[in-house]
Amino acid sequence: MHSESAIREPLILGHKTYHDITADIVGPIENKAPRAWYVLLTISSLIALYGIGCIMYLIGTGIGVWGLNKTVDWAWDITNFVWWVGIGHAGTLISAVLLLFRQRWRMAINRSAEAMTIFAVIMAATFPVIHMGRVWMAYWVLPLPNTFGSLWVNFNSPLLWDVFAISTYFTVSLVFWYIGLIPDFATIRDRVTTKGMKRAYSILSFGWTGNAKAWTRFEEVSLVLAGIATPLVFSVHSVVSMDFATSIVPGWHTTIFPPYFVSGAVFSGFAMVQTLLLVMRKVMKLESYITVKHVEYMNIVIIVTGSIVGVAYITELFISWYSGVEYESYAFINRATGPYWWSYWAMMTCNVVSPQVFWFKKLRTHLGFTFFMSIIVNIGMWFERFVIIVTSLHRDYLPSSWTLFHPSWVDVGIFVGTLGIFFTLYLLFARFFPVVALNEMKSILKMSGESYKQQQAQHHHH
């Protein structure tokens, strides 16, 4: 068997057996949910219902109920869209990119990060759909024969690229996630005793047997899907950035947008993973699997991507001056010193300055502080999108049409509502699905488990 270097810290703490892993992960599904779960579910589903109400009001009344005006014709809708898509990127990065790099620490967190990705992409997709106003015509984005000619959709437009990118991303992530879940559903199927649960998990597990050929195919599918999901995840946020970068709006027309958006996406996604996992590991007692080392690794990704984002902000600023284009320069001066200066400096503080504290090992291994920082980063990344979208639009070429954007209660309601829907879905996932990839954890137990590593080390000394 492949043995791992003794220098590497164990990824599974304590003295665990294969059966302990099953019991620890499946136990919470079989037992009664703690009261806190019901409380959280009630709160988040009420917020979700309010958000759905706001969406219905928006659809029934029209886009006019948002705070948009003639100058600022994209604001919270697209800010929220980009924010949610960005959050989604961490899941695929963890499960696909880290698989290709053979990073074993991904195995404890990939399942829940992928779930987060799927729910975040659902939330993201809501915004472009509802911002069409007449949602029942949403199918017009597809190249379907029609009675207007046929007049086809425009394949030259980044907005259409986005339709293909987001729908491919969503469905491929879903399939990738589900294929990983099938063997674990089978574990639950073979373990639970009540009739209803047995039936439910039997359907979900698709009749998985776990024979040698099935596992060979499983590993092949995981590897190939990871291989194609890797360029996919980079393409998705690149395409999102091209929604802006291919236009000729000062502040948007920037060639560094694709890499800058992708690293920002990974940055915010990892922050959301931290927010969710730090709570989940505590409530579901997963400290042996999602260890402080895992948290530290994720904080390292946060500092790397946060620094890339910081370099991008400064490059943008420098180029706006160096280009000699006065409109471009003004767009950036206006961001930093105009009426929206507070959002620009909130972005700079949250995204560029504050993650640098993770250079201190004490802070990046401190769980409470990490949780606090994860919230800060997500606030910062929301402001980044707000800065890019609203501050670039609100003062256009014609000073007579300069204006400000004020969100209406519907803007706020829908955004908060998507948070509610997201957390509702995540809570349901945490209750009924195996939150850690059982089969993957078992496959590394004898390499990276604490007690096994100690045995190997002792063996080595003798």
Added chain:
Amino acid sequence: MANKVVYAVYEDPEVLKSAARKLVTAGVKVRDVFSPFPIHGIDPIIGVKRTRLGIAAFMYGITGTSLALLGFWYFMIHDWPMNIGGKPNMTLYQNLPAFVPVMFEFTVFCAAHGMAITYLIRNKTLPGMPGRNPDPRTTDDKFIIEVRTEDNAQGSDAIVEMLRGTEALEINERQY
């Protein structure tokens, strides 16, 4: 003589592997191995061939690329050429750079879904299928070798005897 199936239960994948190797060396054909996670290196021992799913994924992928190209040509060049910002739209070749993103996405879409569907069908894992593992513990912490008398010249007694020398936790015989 009725056909018999013998299941040897192990607690560790490495022990199972050496047991399987021993059986195969002695000329016994191992029908299958069931485990809670992939056992690396078991396939060549028991003669499981490499899967061709990767090739299938490639085929689905290039199908996607070709369909996308055909679509672009038909929608954007042939059926209704659109003049967008004065960009060249007279030939597919000239307009191609703008089509790269969708071409890529559609390639990935077809490769991933085609492969996933093939995988589910080939594994016979579809909604509503019953679990067919011989023992419910194989999805938890046990590893099982399955040997069938119909595949082997040796009788079940000889096979069981051989398995007894392999650190098996249990050996179960069943008629079918």
